[in-house]
């Protein structure tokens with residue numbers, strides 16, 4: 001049914017016991033962890049200013065003034081780093097008809113009835129939604145963040161514009177943190193996922209269970225003699 | 235009516251109010267003292283101001299501030315705006331009164347209004363960086379200030395300024411240090427026409443009433459007291475000859491109030507935000523508790539193996 005490839009450069013299957021599948025290159029993983037660390041630091045330093053009960057979090061950054069100073073600079077790192085992830089991942093995150101089917105069976109997703117779900121490519125609908133919402137969120141946070149970056153940009157915006165921006169920034173930051181919770185929870189709940197971003201590999205069983213269309217394509221690429229595909233385990 | 239305030243004694247005087255007299259403290263929950271100090275106020279009678287800027291000089295002097303030498307662009311305002319060092323500024327407006335055909339020179343001493351409901355304090359995220367004493371004085375506590383600029387967004391009068399040197403917020407303190415030992419603000423002391431006077435808020439309102447009556451008798455039918463209710467009243471008030479149009483005085487806010495944007499940011503967003511984060515985290519926790527981990531089975535591994543070995547499944 002699908003005509004496009006679900007396989008990214010570098011993805012490949014290794015025979016063995018268990019079968020292992022390369023999912024993320026070292027560069028993609030480094031890129032991911034820079035983004036992840038930036039996002040966590042931004043959430044911590046931002047939340048510190050968001051609510052008085054969380055002001056103690058400024059202690060992690062060496063005090064209120066330092067937290068205030070460092071936050072927007074980490075924001076710049078996040079924006080650049082996420083841009084890298086965006087160009088790596090956008091293509092396989094394009095929405096497809098089967099994603100609607102998957103989403104319609106969210107109840108089966110949550111109750112682990114994986115066999116009732118359509119076969120999924122490299123990313124399922126949930127992962128795609130995290131990807132696209134984060135893309136949008138980070139652009140909004142960066143844009144509104146610049147408007148409230150007192151030290152360098154306060155002269156360029158009216159106070160009224162800054163009021164709108166700070167409200168948007170606070171609300172969207174909360175959304176970002178909620179999306180982040182979903183993302184991290186999914187990675188923990190679906191056992192075997194975290195290895196994809198640490199070692200870069202998952203087991204064949206994981207791929208079979210959660211991303212079968214991706215696995216099938218990887219295997220059949222090999223049988224058609226394409227460079228990516230099955231290689232004996234080293 | 236106001237004899238010159240006596241010079242203080244050279245003896246050390248204990249301050250009349252302090253930490254125990256806080257009505258509000260930024261980003262903190264405090265219990266205000268049972269008894270409020272008498273509310274104080276500075277009254278600025280715009281109709282009596284001659285624009286000499288003695289108040290500006292006195293402010294710099296008392297608060298040990300130095301303003302940069304500026305550039306004359308053909309207006310009397312000097313400097314051209316409030317700055318981290320200029321906490322009070324004479325703003326000059328040439329107003330053509332179409333009713334009388336007169337050119338009126340409106341001179342307004344701008345600076346912090348010491349709002350009863352201060353937007354700066356509401357917006358401030360740093361505990362204790364902005365405090366409000368029970369006598370109404372709103373003061374910035376610089377050692378607690380983190381330089382985020384939120385007070386600028388909170389203030390309906392566009393008063394606080396962030397220093398480019400130490401990145402902290404500055405504004406008029408109503409000479410809190412002088413008032414604490416029974417003195418009036420430096421600007422009031424320096425004013426040669428007593429256009430600026432200082433006392434209890436009640437006294438100031440009563441005195442303003444006499445001034446307004448006088449102005450009305452001179453043909454200023456709309457003379458009145460500027461003590462805007464939108465911010466709960468202020469502890470710096472103006473007598474204006476045209477109280478119906480405060481905006482003609484170099485843009486003095488007509489019916490100021492804390493921006494609804496700021497109210498939403500500091501109100502609903504805060505509580506809804508923390509609730510949302512808590513709800514998402516709780517959902518994850520409970521879901522894991524109920525459903526358990528989603529584990530790959532050995533059957534999955536077998537199936538993958540068969541697929542990789544080339545057997546059709």
Ligand code: HEM
Pocket residue numbers: 039042043045046047049050051067068069070071072073074075076078079138141142143144145146148149150169170173174176177359382
């Ligand atoms: C992407 C670029 C970003 C920029 C340029 C930026 C900039 C800023 C600035 C200038 C402030 C005001 C405080 C300060 O000066 O430090 C702020 C506050 C804040 N930021 Fe960001 N930020 C960015 C991303 C993020 C992200 C990704 C998050 C959350 C995950 C976040 C969460 C917050 C929060 C919660 C606040 C406090 C808002 C409040 O006080 O209500 N920011 N940000």
Ligand code: SF4
Pocket residue numbers: 345346347348349352353354355372388389390391392393394405
């Ligand atoms: S005028 Fe502005 S800075 Fe002064 S108390 Fe009111 S809100 Fe705060």
